[in-house]
Amino acid sequence: MAETLNARFASARRNAILSEFGNLNADQLEAVAATQGPLLLLAGAGSGKTTVVINRIANILKYGRATDSSDVPADITDEDADALEYLALHPDPEWRKQRAPLMELEPAKPWQVLAITFTNKAANELKERLARMLGADVALDVWAATFHSMCVRILRRDVDAGGVWTRSFTIYDTADCQSLIKRIVKDLELDEKSFAPRQVMSAISRAKDEGTSPEDYADSASVAKDLRRRDIGRVYLEYSRRMRSANAMDFDDLIMQTVRMFTQFPHILQKWQHQFRYVMVDEYQDTSKLQFRLVSLLSGGHGNICVVGDEDQSIYRFRGATIENILGFDKQFKHTRVIRLEQNYRSTETILNAANAVVSENSDRLGKKLWTENGAGEPLSLHIALDERGEADYIALQMMKQQRAGLAFRDLAVLYRTNAQSLQLELAMKRSAIPYRVYGGTRFFDRAEVKDVVSYLAVTANPDDDVRLLRIINNPPRGLGAKAIETLVEIARAESLPIYEVLRNVLAYPELSRSAAKLASFTEIIEGFREKASTLRPDLLYDEILRGSGYIDMLDAKPSLENETRKENVLELKTSILDYVARNPDEPSLSAYLDEIALYTDMDKSDGSDDCVQLMTIHSAKGLEFPVVFVCGAEDGIFPGQRAIGEPEEMSEERRLCYVAFTRAKRKLYVTAAKQRMLYGKTMNNPPSRFLDSILGRQRE
DNA sequence: CGCACCACAATTTTT
């Protein structure tokens, strides 16, 4: 008797709760309800994935595990079950509120929910949507973050346990790391041509991803008698040393050191495992091995791990992402439930068929077929122009047509494989007077002048930051010659000290006597900033730095158009500091601001407000949608790229990239190519993309 | 120390 009441109650409870999440299809509801244990959510493009993620979190926060458990309170009655059954059918808010306690089963606190996203932008959107649903106070306490920002938060609390880094460690961006590597390659007297910073860095990055230490790396090289690997191992070792000495971490370190800390100190791991009752990872198809390790560690306490992704949209292999994570999830986590979201709400049948046709040639898939109720819609337009200029003009012409037909410019997007293709498109937009915006390209924080002034801030926060210190020690010029700086660096190396330590005791080194006065005056400037940093608000400190360093004076000294732009950028940084201060009025700190800009390249003013057509690479279009999409450069050699042809793995990724490109379109898709194209000063005659054959159902021999 | 000139390379990119 009690048995049936309990079952009736649990089932009614589930229905009552789910009735609150209207507008979801059966699969989506299933996903929202599945709160416990490992869950693999295969969400095709345009399948309402984000909505499901938001609602699932809301369910966890409001009702805990109630929709996924047969546990019921001991003292329930038939009336209670009746009430819930009534609620499932009659969405009366008053009633619902009254009966809420009946529906709850250990609701989670906001800070017990961890939602890892691919970008900061996505994390913010998640928080905003949660705030609208549940209130800002709840949303703010949910851990919605990228892998990197989550790790920073964790490390800032606990990293000092290891005794290597302090909690005020500095984050190096890619350019900082490359300049360090370049210096090391020089110092080790390796050939700078065959050890390009870029390549060395990606080798080191791969080693870190595989959990290989510098020592192991060098060992494996000597076993294999691989000379190049041995040398890279030497660079890797020295790189790690100097990063530690500078109290700095690169992006990979943020994750690797978190994993290391967790393995080394089980009590720290347990603390975090305990905190995160629910762990969610979005864009799981683009996670790396190291990230997988981190996810398994973090979710190892409660075992509630939900990953969301689409193996057909895995497009970041070049960056260490491994599609194996999503393909093997159900083997890594026992008793995984798999839910597929295959109904597409975004595109027409025509568009989906084209996308499916291309990606269905891949073998590394879990299998999934998108379908839609949207109907066939407009036919695809394929256009092969004479050259890239003709292609761009065709696109501009079609854009004008679409606009006359009633679409806004912002509804139109051009997607290309490589940034180099944007130039001709821009020119065509200009010729046709179409307002446009190019996404990507050089970012604000990558500009030299911005890096300079940020370096002043960074050195003020952490004077052991050698890379940034070297960037500014003679910038603006202070009469320090290359040899003086070289001597300084050598002393620091010989003594295994940060450069700044040598500077502080400059008089103790006779080799530096000739430049001692100049070095001391630099040290004095920095000391002055450091003193002020403890009392001054970051924006005021910044004013002080611009003046005290002589940077603004330097720009003013030689008025030119270029220097005007630089000054604008330097002042724009102040805007960003002020913005940070406004968002953190209680305790604005310099180091927290530096964290933010290290992890936030996305200061991009995303004005959806101005009416421009949008030009971007396919990669940066991931997650976006547009009524009309132009995919250009559909030629073998461009898309798929030359490097991918003949490489099955790479070809798979290019097909997925094509799938991503096509599924951005809601109503109409254009695919264009050029018979002849100038690239890097060379004219090439590329055949039309093999992807066109897939779309048209043709075989190529 | 700054500027001019030449060589050279060059998917995709967020953190």
Added chain:
DNA sequence: TTGTGGTGCG
């Protein structure tokens, strides 16, 4: 073709 980075000269 374009941009960047290194070298050499004034």
